[in-house]
Amino acid sequence: MTAAAGNAPIILTLPDGSSREYLGTVTAAEVAADIGPGLAKAALAGEVDGALVDLDLPITESCQFRLITTRDENEALELIRHDAAHILAMAVQELFPGTQVTIGPVIDDGFYYDFAREEPFSLEDLDKIEQKMKEIVKRDVPTRREVWDRDEAADHFLEMGETYKAELIRDLPAGEEIRVYHHGDWHDLCRGPHLMSSGKIGSAFKLTKLAGAYWRGDAKNAQLQRIYGTAWRDKKELKAYLTRIEEAEKRDHRKLGKEMDLFHIQEEAVGMVFWHPKGWSLYQEVEQYIRRAQRERGYQEVRTPQLIDRKLWEASGHWDKFRENMFTSNADEKDLALKPMNCPAHIEIFKQGLKSYRELPLRMAEFGCCHRYEPSGALHGLMRVRGFTQDDAHIFCTEEQILSETKEFVDFLFSVYRDFGFEEVRVKFSDRPDVRAGSDDIWDRAEDSLRGALEQTGLEFEMNPGEGAFYGPKLEFVLRDAIGRDWQCGTLQLDFVVPGRLGAEYVGEDNDRHTPVMLHRAIFGSFERWIGILIENFAGRFPLWLAPTQAVVTTIVSDADEYATALAEKLKARGIRVGLDTRNEKINYKVREHSHAKIPFILVAGRREADEGTIAVRRLGSKEQQVLTIDEVVDMLTAEATAPDVARQQSA
RNA sequence: GCCCUCGUAGCUCAGUGGUAGAGCGCACCCUUGGUAAGGGUGAGGUCGGGUGUUCAAUUCACCCCGGGGGCACCA
Numbered sequence: 001m002t003a004a005a006g007n008a009p010i011i012l013t014l015p016d017g018s019s020r021e022y023l024g025t026v027t028a029a030e031v032a033a034d035i036g037p038g039l040a041k042a043a044l045a046g047e048v049d050g051a052l053v054d055l056d057l058p059i060t061e062s063c064q065f066r067l068i069t070t071r072d073e074n075e076a077l078e079l080i081r082h083d084a085a086h087i088l089a090m091a092v093q094e095l096f097p098g099t100q101v102t103i104g105p106v107i108d109d110g111f112y113y114d115f116a117r118e119e120p121f122s123l124e125d126l127d128k129i130e131q132k133m134k135e136i137v138k139r140d141v142p143t144r145r146e147v148w149d150r151d152e153a154a155d156h157f158l159e160m161g162e163t164y165k166a167e168l169i170r171d172l173p174a175g176e177e178i179r180v181y182h183h184g185d186w187h188d189l190c191r192g193p194h195l196m197s198s199g200k201i202g203s204a205f206k207l208t209k210l211a212g213a214y215w216r217g218d219a220k221n222a223q224l225q226r227i228y229g230t231a232w233r234d235k236k237e238l239k240a241y242l243t244r245i246e247e248a249e250k251r252d253h254r255k256l257g258k259e260m261d262l263f264h265i266q267e268e269a270v271g272m273v274f275w276h277p278k279g280w281s282l283y284q285e286v287e288q289y290i291r292r293a294q295r296e297r298g299y300q301e302v303r304t305p306q307l308i309d310r311k312l313w314e315a316s317g318h319w320d321k322f323r324e325n326m327f328t329s330n331a332d333e334k335d336l337a338l339k340p341m342n343c344p345a346h347i348e349i350f351k352q353g354l355k356s357y358r359e360l361p362l363r364m365a366e367f368g369c370c371h372r373y374e375p376s377g378a379l380h381g382l383m384r385v386r387g388f389t390q391d392d393a394h395i396f397c398t399e400e401q402i403l404s405e406t407k408e409f410v411d412f413l414f415s416v417y418r419d420f421g422f423e424e425v426r427v428k429f430s431d432r433p434d435v436r437a438g439s440d441d442i443w444d445r446a447e448d449s450l451r452g453a454l455e456q457t458g459l460e461f462e463m464n465p466g467e468g469a470f471y472g473p474k475l476e477f478v479l480r481d482a483i484g485r486d487w488q489c490g491t492l493q494l495d496f497v498v499p500g501r502l503g504a505e506y507v508g509e510d511n512d513r514h515t516p517v518m519l520h521r522a523i524f525g526s527f528e529r530w531i532g533i534l535i536e537n538f539a540g541r542f543p544l545w546l547a548p549t550q551a552v553v554t555t556i557v558s559d560a561d562e563y564a565t566a567l568a569e570k571l572k573a574r575g576i577r578v579g580l581d582t583r584n585e586k587i588n589y590k591v592r593e594h595s596h597a598k599i600p601f602i603l604v605a606g607r608r609e610a611d612e613g614t615i616a617v618r619r620l621g622s623k624e625q626q627v628l629t630i631d632e633v634v635d636m637l638t639a640e641a642t643a644p645d646v647a648r649q650q651s652a
Numbered sequence: 653g654c655c656c657u658c659g660u661a662g663c664u665c666a667g668u669g670g671u672a673g674a675g676c677g678c679a680c681c682c683u684u685g686g687u688a689a690g691g692g693u694g695a696g697g698u699c700g701g702g703u704g705u706u707c708a709a710u711u712c713a714c715c716c717c718g719g720g721g722g723c724a725c726c727a
Contacts, residue, residue, distance in 0.1 A: 557684045
């Protein structure tokens with residue numbers, strides 16, 4: 001439509017299919033007012049062909065049109081948070097003149113704004129800023145939008161001392177309109193849209209944390225001060241959010257790890273885990289499960305050295321591409337490195353003896369203990385450590401076998417995740433990174449075959465550009481836990497580079513020597529991280545087969561001690577991890593204590609049970625008791641404590 | 653690694669410029685009690701490490717180590 005079409009009517013098609021006609025231009029606010037005064041008051045913004053617009057932005061062409069109110073959750077939150085970020089910037093500049101504003105986007109659950117200021121903000125400042133924001137909201141400052149000339153805008157912000165804003169303007173795409181939003185006396189460069197006044201965001205917001213953040217996300221740039229906040233449609237939502245955060249903190253694996261006596265980490269071994277008996281029991285259960293599963297799927301388990309000569313890492317390419325992350329040592333005038341990965345060692349095993357194509361695919365697994373020098377700021381409980389054990393394996397195969405091996409692995413991975421209770425899994429495909437080994441030609445082939453194999457599995461996937469390993473493209477498997485958080489665990493990486501660099505070969509059908517393709521793969525990723533995820537997913541209330549202590553037998557009176565001891569022995573003989581508590585304490589006290597310890601079953605013996613040959617069974621999370629005979633309880637516990645894979649085999 | 657923040661008993665935490673306190677836990681004694689805390693007594697701390705200021709530092713300042721929240725990193 002051209003500008004001359006001023007006399008042609010504009011037709012707005014509403015979500016219910018009805019339409020409204022206007023002559024000249026119209027604004028979303030006017031449409032709302034036309035429909036009714038209630039809507040005029042409730043409207044936050046308009047939506048024109050799927051894009052949010054200011055209520056007062058003139059609409060000049062026919063379009064699909066919708067009014068946004070607080071009922072439209074996603075859009076309303078987006079608008080409220082965006083405005084909250086602006087009001088935050090406004091408050092900061094009122095309180096701390098000379099502070100530069102940069103960017104302030106909406107994020108999950110809230111917003112942040114990055115500021116440039118010499119002096120750091122303190123937590124007390126955060127309170128002051130929040131108070132000032134409330135004041136600005138109360139003032140209900142009206143919003144005004146202006147479109148500026150690019151150069152004038154850049155000069156203007158530069159004159160104000162807002163060098164970051166000026167830089168942003170300079171870098172905006174040529175066609176982009178330069179918009180400046182005024183909130184009272186204050187103004188900022190912004191794409192919009194915004195609510196019509198500061199009062200519209202309501203009072204359900206809160207500043208949450210203070211952090212450093214690099215300008216444009218690059219550690220080479222200046223570090224800015226970021227203020228995070230959360231904002232919601234009403235107080236009830238805000239409270240629900242804060243409660244949700246508290247609940248997540250309660251299942252923090254570091255807190256539960258201490259409470260449940262599973263593991264600890266201390267100063268003298270930063271980023272490395274001391275597994276306590278209970279944590280190690282859990283670990284062992286997980287390891288034995290995956291060992292059985294791998295054996296079942298045709299993997300051979302191996303074990304390779306921790307400390308390997310620099311020469312091997314040079315040959316594999318790690319010394320060049322990965323040196324910064326490797327722990328090194330030195331002996332016999334040789335440079336040694338703790339292995340950060342197992343692959344070169346597995347290739348060295350592959351190279352022993354002449355291999356035939358008939359031996360492929362050869363699946364070599366190792367619960368390989370690796371060390372990586374992670375930046376101190378990256379460490380996080382079990383989730384990010386410097387010493388960890390992978391459920392690692394390398395599949396040596398031909399190019400033709402990539403497809404079937406990929407399918408087989410994906411099937412394997414999903415079955416394992418299901419056994420641990422994870423049903424929701426996403427797949428990401430990562431292609432060539434900037435720093436890489438191997439020619440573009442090889443990368444083309446590797447990416448094509450891995451993507452092709454993935455497509456054949458029928459799984460949906462998203463692209464993750466530039467995130468591949470230095471030796472090849474990879475698939476990443478991301479699972480969702482019980483409270484909706486995503487964890488990247490499994491991976492499948494295709495490698496056309498390293499086997500060749502280390503001289504791995506097999507004799508083909510044609511009697512020529514060929515370099516095998518290698519698939520690096522892991523399902524848990526690392527045991528440490530996997531167990532951290534399990535702790536948080538189950539909030540420490542593990543399924544019986546994983547629980548470090550599966551049951552405690554305890555007594556009401558000491559006359560039942562002998563009986564309880566005999567039962568505990570019997571359960572132990574059947575492979576149940578059972579505790580015995582004959583302390584001279586009241587039953588209330590013991591039930592409370594073992595419930596807090598998240599023991600799945602408390603088996604209580606009093607005089608009655610001892611006389612009748614029964615036991616009172618109390619399951620964690622239930623107040624009910626069930627009186628069973630000894631045989632019944634032994635059968636029930638052994639059945640429920642059976643690992644899912646073993647149970648499947650037994651019933652087959 | 654960078655920014656902010658924290659470090660006191662086994663755990664959770666209070667506190668002070670004059671060498672420290674609670675609850676839980678632990679030990680011992682009394683209590684034998686039927687499903688989420690029975691009572692009493694007692695032990696336990698170089699206040700993360702170092703340097704400085706001070707008559708005097710756990711307290712104030714600076715440095716280091718470690719934890720937490722972010723950023724960057726996650727090959």
